[in-house]
Amino acid sequence: MASLIRLSTFTVLVVLFCTGAALAEVRTESVEYEVDGEPFVGYLAYDDAVEGERPGVLVVHEWWGLDDYARRRAEELAELGYTAFALNMYGKGKLAEHPEDAQAFMQATLGDRRAMEARFAAGLSILQAHATTDPERIAAQGYCFGGAVVLNMARLGLDLDGVVSFHGSLGSDIEAEPGSVEAKVLAFTGGADPFVPAEQVAGFVEEMQTAQAELRLVSYPGVQHSFTVPDADETGAKFDLPMAYDRRADRHSWRTTAAFYREIFTGD
Template identity: 45%
Template structure:
């Protein structure tokens, strides 16, 4: 009898554990006449709405790396939505192709911001999301996208960027930023000019934005991406210490601004 009870308890535990998993799904949406395929992740063991984080991908597009970060956030109790900034879930692996796609988006800032705004709206509409507790994060091109979203005055509590270019906001855009901003930058990143960094910092300081700018010694571009060295570009290399420290700083930011369940 005791053996039966233990077995029953074990089965219950296994069933409960199996149900407490991160669920993912593709959400198709429209921006104008173009179709986009975003990626949603959440833990179905959590009941009711929880804080939401929109994730913006690197210049490669919505690839496995962006999805991995999205699932990592879901495992921590957030509902996360990886936006598709190019359309049809497209992603590439060659720097030339990535540069061309990112360049097309950057060339039309109004459309760039609109795509980011619609993605945030998609997240807010999910039943798992608390629309009063929102953050945006991004890597490389996606970090710039998160900033552009903040420049629209979006109702974000936090914004975090990782090895991102830092588009300079206008005075009005800087004043519209509502979020606390964390910038995780490679101190040796040759892709981001010091002039751009200085201009960015100055605009946010003038607008009294709560900015935490962290430059990691020895880190170059793409320091959070484990396989970034595959492109044989010394300016794009993984840095384990910077990756882990910047992720910990992100989690501290999210906990302080959004809380956890």
């Protein structure tokens, strides 16, 4: 079944199909939409056994693009009782298979602030418009490149309840102004991640303190980049990149994030 939805300047084609997970009752939707005339495809997941509206969480992918890992994270959020939308920051069909392509996609997006904001806003509008979502209770989480994106959205003062960065860059050309950060901020980083050195972590903490933001930062000693991604060791070996999966950090960061969402959405 397909239905055409118009959201301000975005045209959205929603195609619904079941995941086959009978116990979890998780349903997913492939969402086609346009931003500035360019086609994008996102991925939405929710538990149809949950009654009424529930909080929504945006998922922003790694520098590779919207892949199975980001989709799986959206499904896991649905299992927690949220509506999750894994948005697309690059465009339909743009999925990197080599770090050079990923770097080019990432730099083109982060280097165009207007495009970055527009693409995030498109995903936000789609999530808020879904029948299962409470549009007043929204958070965003991102991985690697996606972590940098959600932190930038917080810096820009978007009306989000919270943002979560997993092994994302903590530095940015966008600097938060005092009082500008409305979202509560949770960031996880690896203590041995060369992409996020200690001086960058310290600068981020100082920036958030100056901005009077509510920040929680967890650094895992000896843990490298992409520590939540099970395929990180294989990818790191293939391309000679300093990244590795860490089961303890992955599980701890996920439990901490689940508790964070319960707190910001329900006060528990």
